[in-house]
Amino acid sequence: MRLGIVGAGQAACTLIAELIRGDFKGDILVFNGETHAPYQRPPLSKNWLKTSDDPTSLRLLPEPLETHPSIQWIQTSVQSLSPDQGLVTTDQGTYSVDHLVLATGTTAIKPSIPGLASESIHVIRTLDHALRLKKSLEGVTNITIIGAGFLAFELASSLADPSRTIRILAKGIRALPQVAVKTADRLVDQAPASIRVGVEIERFDETTKALVTNHGSIPTDLVIAAIGAQPNAELATACGLGSSDGIPVDEFMQTAHPKVSAIGEVSLHHQPHLNRIQRIESISEANDSASVCAKRLLGHPEPFQTIPWFWSDQGDAKLQIAGLCDRTDEETCLIESETELVMIRHQGQRVTAIEALNSAKEFMAARRLLDQGDLALDDLLQAGSVFARLQSSRS
């Protein structure tokens, strides 16, 4: 069997590792649209941005895997696919494969700001973006980050420096809408940035070097947009397998075409934990969907059923989330101290997620409990629960 993988990011690399570990009988062609060997993305907005570490510390695949004889790396972007014939077309030629896995990820969205060339707006999605941002920081005193999510806040923490003023401008009515109000308030308080919500940007004024907004003029030497990403689904869409929301797949990561699978954050599938179809941008989604696909390709299929989890470093504070919730889910505070905060998100009795700030034990316990099945709010709150025990042993 000859397998083609489009993309060489997190999901692709997990798939490769699991196939090799599972003694996959066949050849693997990997089409890597970037000029770098596979690397990790999360550090790009975190510690790595602060340090002078060279990119090799970000390497995603160990050498024995990168140089494995059954893998052929093709350093170019795929231009089109013909699933029926099993053909993959690139500027280096056309390749024939028996099965194709699309692991193409997403592309950062850039806002259009009158008066500012698109190239002048930074985004952080790739290593090249991060390298470019690092180079552009010299002499910069006013940094404006557009966006209200984890990425915007991580960037603010990583770029914080006495010589710089960092401002976060968010369009919506609150910052960090994906977490509980209390969690967001804590992160907003700690952020080394001034944060404004409800901001509409009109244009950039070159003479005053400022963004003109409904909140007045914001001095700006450097703009970073962290307003989200869109799925790289064009290849699939061109052959009737994709949509603007992602590439729909079943619980085995199979698209509507028997020869094509999709994994990682481009894949759109039923999330058992949420009980609805949703695309998720996280390492856990990339790894878990790749693992499901690997098992199927190795001949022992198991459906996708894992509980999502997520982490984010906000300066010295560590946020870890087990599960996934709707923005409107109720919030109940479990632990609150000067440094720690644990919030339960729930829909009535059903616990959907636990948000743990500097509370690794609670996060780990929550992951375990959610993995075991449905978790009731009262069980969590009742004396005798893992959390309560933890809490009493702490005080």
Place this chain on the structure above:
Amino acid sequence: MPQLTCINPNEQAIDVSFEPGETILQATYRAGVDGILAECGGGCSCATCHVILNGNWDGTLEEPSVQEADMLSFAVDPTPYSRLACQVRLTDQHEGLTLAVAKRQY
């Protein structure tokens, strides 16, 4: 380069050379040691890089941070010598260190 020995989950011993200053995770990852998943890429957030040192290297290794200790207490079958590979920095003193990769990471 100094070396350490790593016992993978299939009980095979693998020699791993390391640069002083690297973490156990960096060294074992480069060598392609099986069984260390390191899902968060060294961020002390996932506990899937659980390793067990052979005996007491107290004094030569920095103590685990509160975050690491808390994560470890919920790893699968932690021992007093359990560590997260991403949090342990190696120095020249650790020539000859032997460690086992946890049989299961979750």
